[in-house]
Amino acid sequence: MRIGEAAAAAGTTPRALRFYEQRGLLPAPPRSRTGQRQYGAREIARVRLIRELLSLGLTVEDVGSCADRLHLLEGDALPDYGAGGCAQKSGVVERRIAALDAEISRLTRLRDQLAARTGSVSMPR
C-alpha cells in the first residue's frame, strides 16, 4: 500500500505520515525499489494510535519521547496508558496533565479578570 491509500485508511494525509516519520513518531517503512514508502496494516494501526494520542492533547514531542514503547498500546482499545509502560515510566501523560492544568488556571484567571472589568457575572460554568 502506498502513502496516499495508507493515509486515507488512517483518516489523515500523506503529509502527516511523512511528518510523523520525520519526527520519530512513526518508524520509517520499507521502500519500493523506486523509493516509494510501503505501508501495511500495522503501520495504519500505529498511525491511528498516534492520532488518538495527539487528539488527547499530547504533543508531537510527548509521543516521540516514548515512541519505542508505543507498540505496547497497539491493538487494544486504548486502555490504561499508565499500565502500558509509556505513561508512568516516562511521566509524559502526568506532565501533560500538569501543563494543561497550569494553562487552564491561567486562562481562568484572565477570564475572571476580564469579566470583573465589564461587570459580567463570573459564573458561566
Next chain:
Amino acid sequence: MRIGEAAAAAGTTPRALRFYEQRGLLPAPPRSRTGQRQYGAREIARVRLIRELLSLGLTVEDVGSCADRLHLLEGDALPDYGAGGCAQKSGVVERRIAALDAEISRLTRLRDQLAARTGSVSMPR
C-alpha cells in the same frame, strides 16, 4: 523623550513600541528633524494601558479594533471597560471572554480524558 527612555518608563522595549505603532494600537508620535520618534507622558500612559489590556488576555487585534476609543480609558485606574465605550459597543471584551471560555472547556475536556486514561483522580481543582 526618545523611544528607549519612553519604553523603559512604560516597562517595555523599543521594539514593542514600534510594534504597537505598526499594528495601530499606538498613534504614530511626532518625529525629530532627523526622524527619531518623540514621546511624552501621554504616550507612556497609553502604552501602559495597552500593556494592561494585553496582559488581561486581549489580543493585539482586539485592542487595535478599538484603538480610537482607548483614550477614554486613559488616566483613570482601569475601571469598568464596558462603561468606557470600548468594550460594550464593539463587544471585544465579551467576545474575548467567550473565546477564553471555549478554550478553557476544550482544555478541560482534554485534561479529563487524559486523566481518565491513567486512572488519575479528576479533582485537582
Next chain:
DNA sequence: CTTGCCTTTGACGCATGGGTCAGGGGTTAG
C-alpha cells in the same frame, strides 16, 4: 507513448507578540 494521478524531497506559510540581527545614521560627552 502519452495522459493523468501518485509519490519523492525541500522549502515556505500560518498566527502570536514581540526578540534579535544587520547595515546605516544620530547624539552627546570628553
Next chain:
DNA sequence: CTAACCCCTGACCCATGCGTCAAAGGCAAG
C-alpha cells in the same frame, strides 16, 4: 574628532502540526 550609545528600517526567528507549492520521477490504463 572620536568613542560609545542610541535610533532608524527591514527582515528573519520562536513553537505547533501540519498545509501547500514546486520540480522531478513512478505507475497504470488506453
